[in-house]
Amino acid sequence: MSAPFFKFGAFGDEASLVVAFAIGIGFGFFLERAGFGSARKLTDQFYFKDLSVLKVMFTAIVTAMLGVFYLSWMGLMDLSLVYFGPTWLVPQIAGGLLLGIGFVVGGYCPGTSMVALATGKVDALFFVLGVTAGIFAYGEAWPAIQGFANATNLGELTLPQVFGLRYGLVVFLVVVMALGAFKGAEVLERKMARKEGAV
Amino acid sequence: MAILHETARLDPRTAADGKTVARREAAPYMNPYLAGVGLGLVLLAAFVVMGRGLGASGAFSSLVAWLVDLAAPAHARANSFYTDYLESGAGHPLKDWLVFEVLGVLVGGFLSGLLAGRVRRTVEKGPRISTRGRLTLAFAGGALMGVGAKLARGCTSGQALSGGALLSAGSWAFMLMVFAGGYATAWFLRRQWQ
Amino acid sequence: MRLSLARIAQWSLPRRLALAAFVLGALAIAGDPYGGGAVTLHPHELAAMVQKEVDHVTVEELAGWIIQGRSDYRLIDLRDARAYAAYHIPPAENVPITDLPGDTLARNETIVLYSDGGIHSAQAWFLLKARGYRGVYILRGGLEEWNGRVLHQTSPADSAAPTVQVPSPPAAPMAPATAPKKKKKEGC
Numbered sequence: 001m002s003a004p005f006f007k008f009g010a011f012g013d014e015a016s017l018v019v020a021f022a023i024g025i026g027f028g029f030f031l032e033r034a035g036f037g038s039a040r041k042l043t044d045q046f047y048f049k050d051l052s053v054l055k056v057m058f059t060a061i062v063t064a065m066l067g068v069f070y071l072s073w074m075g076l077m078d079l080s081l082v083y084f085g086p087t088w089l090v091p092q093i094a095g096g097l098l099l100g101i102g103f104v105v106g107g108y109c110p111g112t113s114m115v116a117l118a119t120g121k122v123d124a125l126f127f128v129l130g131v132t133a134g135i136f137a138y139g140e141a142w143p144a145i146q147g148f149a150n151a152t153n154l155g156e157l158t159l160p161q162v163f164g165l166r167y168g169l170v171v172f173l174v175v176v177m178a179l180g181a182f183k184g185a186e187v188l189e190r191k192m193a194r195k196e197g198a199v
Numbered sequence: 200m201a202i203l204h205e206t207a208r209l210d211p212r213t214a215a216d217g218k219t220v221a222r223r224e225a226a227p228y229m230n231p232y233l234a235g236v237g238l239g240l241v242l243l244a245a246f247v248v249m250g251r252g253l254g255a256s257g258a259f260s261s262l263v264a265w266l267v268d269l270a271a272p273a274h275a276r277a278n279s280f281y282t283d284y285l286e287s288g289a290g291h292p293l294k295d296w297l298v299f300e301v302l303g304v305l306v307g308g309f310l311s312g313l314l315a316g317r318v319r320r321t322v323e324k325g326p327r328i329s330t331r332g333r334l335t336l337a338f339a340g341g342a343l344m345g346v347g348a349k350l351a352r353g354c355t356s357g358q359a360l361s362g363g364a365l366l367s368a369g370s371w372a373f374m375l376m377v378f379a380g381g382y383a384t385a386w387f388l389r390r391q392w393q
Numbered sequence: 394m395r396l397s398l399a400r401i402a403q404w405s406l407p408r409r410l411a412l413a414a415f416v417l418g419a420l421a422i423a424g425d426p427y428g429g430g431a432v433t434l435h436p437h438e439l440a441a442m443v444q445k446e447v448d449h450v451t452v453e454e455l456a457g458w459i460i461q462g463r464s465d466y467r468l469i470d471l472r473d474a475r476a477y478a479a480y481h482i483p484p485a486e487n488v489p490i491t492d493l494p495g496d497t498l499a500r501n502e503t504i505v506l507y508s509d510g511g512i513h514s515a516q517a518w519f520l521l522k523a524r525g526y527r528g529v530y531i532l533r534g535g536l537e538e539w540n541g542r543v544l545h546q547t548s549p550a551d552s553a554a555p556t557v558q559v560p561s562p563p564a565a566p567m568a569p570a571t572a573p574k575k576k577k578k579e580g581c
Contacts, residue, residue, distance in 0.1 A: 003247045003250075005249075006249045006250055007250040008527070016249060016296060020300040021300065023244060023245050023303060024306070025303040026240075026244070026303075027307060029307035032311035032312050034234035039323035041228075047389070052231040056234050057235070058235070059232050060236075060242060061360060061363040061364050063414075064242040064360070066414065066421070068246055069426050079426045080500070081250050081500065083250060084365055085370075087370075089372065091350040092369045092370075095376075096374065096376025097377075099347035099351065099376075099380065100383070101383075102340045103377065105340030105388060106339065106343065107391075108340075109354050115305075117305065117308075118306070118312065118318075119319070120312075122321065123323050123334055123337040126334045126335075127337040129338055129341065130337065131345040131348075133341070135260055135346075136263050136345075138349045139264070146280070149350055154369070157367065157369065158365070158367060159368055161368070167425060167427075168421040168425065170366060182232075232407035232410060236410060
């Protein structure tokens, strides 16, 4: 097995920046294709009018998850060399809530704001300035909050470990859950569309 | 199963003679499932080639750390939050993987928008809010996001997508809370969007 | 609804993708992405490597690496903890052969193995090679040769306080063998 290629020394740090740029182009391209350069389309998710955020996110997760699983199982890549961050349970829960609120207030998330900025949205510019200000505030407050921010580090915890299930079984369950969510999303969107039409 | 979202936008301008002239229609968005597969393959490529996932908020952090270091080096060096980003990025944002990735996002987003006729200087907002109100909330939302992303060690691209694909417990918990936070607040912000 | 291939071919692309995902997910139940502890041997490849002696490092070469202060490899002492405590080559880490491959040994690292002679290190070499480790090397002659040729000792028995001819490198560049890599921020 010789993947991840970078971890096996296939290329150096400078080349990895070119890789970063190329991957970023793909990332931004598909985000915009999906319509995520539009705050209205993104926030429609939270008003049940357009559940594309759910569809795109979970499709992407399932695709990458299956890819990683099969490549690792077949011995073509070494999963233990892929970066896996620790679980900081309480900070991540708090951060998630703040992010969700920020999503509806601001209309974007950091990645999509870049796409929106690239396609001319002035509000995305203000959003980006806000993110920068928020991180600066966080940095300045760091000495005071680092205790909280570094709390509840559960290490590199996987869902299979949490539920005591085989990795492969969790993969299957995630796929089933995603497919169920997609079906539910279609039903919900149709209902909302009908309601709108009736009004 | 798929509902194609019609997004042709007519931007009526009234010509001098009173007739409305429609702008070139923007192309309809790609099917979300197909876009999701595309995104998933890009993420998979990152895993296979680099051994890491995607990200966005980290690039902002590098930028902030670099700016603070520029303006007040002693202060930056004394703060472990800034030094963390300064040291790993070799001291300059342009040497940081995520910064290059985010630059790519800008280019890729622009490319797709250009191809679809969706590049236009505009302010995205609902009909019931003023531009000033929208821009203020955009800034405020961004600030909340900035704090949230640092606490969570990532945002939707880094934590939710990348960590989610690797079945990280923290990433899934994070993802759940993002949706929860969004839905809980949606009603209060409805005037901005609907 | 009868599921015939002809029927499926008429489904929309997202629907077919959903079916593919379901099938792949179901097949995944039996799998293990971590390699499951299984050992794969490619006999001819391994035999060729053994014959060419490509994976040997001489004690002189190792001494040279230590003097240069190189930190791009990991030196593993395969003996038990007591022998390790009595004496070990300065930058070596103790991973008894029973603990291989071990949590801390990554498949993309350069690993040099040694034991008293060459037998355990050769066996450990096979173990790691079969588990997919790429950069695995054996210290030719092991500690016996190290004592004889580098430390100028007549027998390994008086290793209580060896006179090290190789100047001891400062601890700093040696200890964190993988530290430079770990410093790189890979989170978000």
